[in-house]
Amino acid sequence: MSRELTVGQVAERSGLAVSALHFYERKGLIRSHRTAGNQRRYDRDVLRRLAIVRMGTELGIPLAEVAEALSQVPVGHTPSAEDWRRMSELWHDKLNRRIVLMTRMRDELNGCIGCGCLSTTSCPLMNIDDHLRSEGSGPRRLMRAGEDTYQS
């Protein structure tokens, strides 16, 4: 059993589609070298990188950011403990921020149950801006709600 993996093998082991692997390669997330016949061959460390990629995408982190994080991890061989630590820490923080925000919203939503107030001054639902407004994907306008004097 060769040390090298074909794209099909990587797909199977990672649970990703071959097309996704090609895509990730174009985006610089993973790397391969080629056989004489121009077919991809992967070092086994690609599976680690893909695990990281998947974790990121699961968390809704844009691929570009995942790529950036991964750029700190050397290719072709096992990342050093230090490399790994840096990356984990970065992601941990990211995750943590999201969790804090979501928890706050959840709790506020909880407090809202049955109230239906949505008053501008007190209702958290009406004042989401403070919380998230920086997450989200796609071309989304950075919103800044005008000073709002609306009373329910």
Add this chain to the structure above:
Amino acid sequence: MSRELTVGQVAERSGLAVSALHFYERKGLIRSHRTAGNQRRYDRDVLRRLAIVRMGTELGIPLAEVAEALSQVPVGHTPSAEDWRRMSELWHDKLNRRIVLMTRMRDELNGCIGCGCLSTTSCPLMNIDDHLRSEGSGPRRLMRAGEDTYQS
């Protein structure tokens, strides 16, 4: 000051772009009626609905799902306490699930710091499937990693 809001007023008060309001209307998330001159006018309850929409999108909930949740809330007048409770509860659960998952991943990532193991059997990073695999947007293949005997 009229009871009716123009699209510009709604945009300003909600912090959303006019184009987004048109878009949401096409998607059935909000409704308007028209003046004799074919301009949109909104009941004030649209602001509540938009607050809900924004909350949902912040949380990464697809618009279609937000729309579904909103369909339980009557249009044109203040939702009843019961309507509101049902919706809040639904979202609370959704949020809660996401928080639990993310927390688990965070903690596991925490445990990974410095380890770099990524062993198939024990490393949580290599076994993400169990956790999330149902979130995410866009046409994404429902993955099911093959039985994987890979040893690092």
Add this chain to the structure above:
DNA sequence: CTACAACCTCAAGCGTGGTTGAGGTAAAGA
């Protein structure tokens, strides 16, 4: 040595969540 599976590239397409712009109409203030 042949057949079939697996691989290659490149272009186009899809779903989500919108924005941008052209070309034209409505409404509100001086």
Add this chain to the structure above:
DNA sequence: TCTTTACCTCAACCACGCTTGAGGTTGTAG
């Protein structure tokens, strides 16, 4: 009344994260 601002529709476009398909090549099992 006039002018300016806000609004209208419709079509096209953007970014992201891939998939699909066409048309052709490689590699391996029998």
